[in-house]
Amino acid sequence: MNIVDGIIVKAIDGFYYVICEKVEYFCKSRKKFRFKEIEPKVGDNVSINIIDKDKKEGVIEKIYDRTTDFIRPQLSNVTQVFIVLSYKEPKINLELLNKLIINFEVLGVKICVVINKCDLHDEESSIELNKLFEKFPYDVLFVSVKDNLNINCIKEKLSKNISCFCGPSGVGKSSLLNVIFDKNVMETSELSCKIKRGRHTTRFSQLIYLKDFDGYIADTPGFTSIEISKDINQYNLKNYFIDFYNYDNCKFRECNHITEHGCGVKHAVEIGEINKMRYDMYVKIYNKFKEKRR
Template sequence: MLKGTIVKGIGGFYYVNTGCGVYECRARGKFRLEKVTPTVGDFVEISVIDENGRKGSLDVIFARRNELIRPRVSNVDQAAIVFAAKSPALNPDLLDRFIILAERQKLDVIICINKIDIDKSEKYKDIAEIYTKSGFKVIPLSAEEGTNIDLLREELNGKISVFAGPSGVGKSSLLNAVNPMLGLNTGEISAKIERGKHTTRHAELMEIFDGSFIVDSPGFTSLFLDDIEKDELQYYFREFRPYIGNCRFSGCSHIHEPECAVKAHVGGRINEMRYNRYVNIYDELSNERKK
């Protein structure tokens, strides 16, 4: 018996990375009877049927820590959200939308700001300070110069991570810096994601080094928030959480109501720009419901 992680599932076959190689497995019939579907990211136990051909039987699925719907993958630990300090310019509105998606799926968040070597004015430091004070882990990086790559490697070590961000920010370059043996071409991660833009694809795990995986799926790149209810948005701004429930009115939107505990901390513990984006997105969701 071998333990491993399902890294891909196609047509009833499950590909399990055991640390001793990847085995193509069929799931035992008991899972179908129990209405359990093996999922990419599952920690499993297999028995080897053909060692030379790397064929096996998927016998045990261990309890899942979590299961994401989009992308469909289990046991994800965190989202590494990558933006560039410059070229392309860092867009805080876009960053917040990525964060909302990660928070909604209850993932830890690491904000990676790449290309700090070309930001001679060091404006990225202002952004880093805002998000650090808002409760996020922020890593300033340069794939070109190797700056803080050791910190990123440490954060990815032994985890399953969604690696997300707009095109052109250097996601592939960062992964190559983390592990030069990957040999990814520039834009390869984005190209893989775009490949699934108009088709249904299953999530796939890419091993970046031993026991450390990146989710390769188009699902997390969708920035449409139209399936989020406006009243739940407050929970995805983590700096609001200490004050939610302390407002004068139950069901407070934290926008128009008087004696709002959240608004009382705007400009202090709650960054004003982050709050304004909350208001904009709340209004956006409200208008969407009226259509």
């Protein structure tokens, strides 16, 4: 047995491409996973048994526990998401942004907000935008694919992560992926011709290894629109607003930070310590949950 650990970067019709120490192996999976109802998935850390070193073929023997498990796109062990938006065209959807953030907080991944198409902003909208994101509890990168502005700031964050881009339609996710993939992609195509893609091929998201940054990135963006996670309700919603943590010294222990007196969160909003848009979105989403219960 020649067992090595690696990561699944691509899955096609029951075959898996696994990178182990920078070499890509073409693998089948042991049937035993099917009995346990676990399907190997792109992003999985696995052990493979190399059955032919020259042909680079192996069998997946073990799937390690997943730290995160995404359904759309099908990806495991994502460590970081970039929520991509534009301010003007299309107009920014703040409710979607905050719902995505809540869901990613539930999943426990790092979050970075990217505002693309900054080339379209005049001075007035730049000022508005800066104000909107003042004291925002996550990194916000203002970029432009068109003007190649701050793309490096995104690239720097890719190191040692498995990253995924998401956001609504038309904001420039594919354009961003294209500039990032340019010349950074590991040459992995030598194995691709081994399987001819049939008409019914299901193709999942693929991870691209960026050697310059030693990071993986999903080649297809996800989460174009979103339902809020089923784990969230009006009572625990506040726990997923990380910006409230330092200010929840409220008079009432069960304070929901809505109309209660002596609320530390509301006070922090008033004195500008908590971002107003974040708080307004919290109230909006809270009220929607409350109405649903009626």
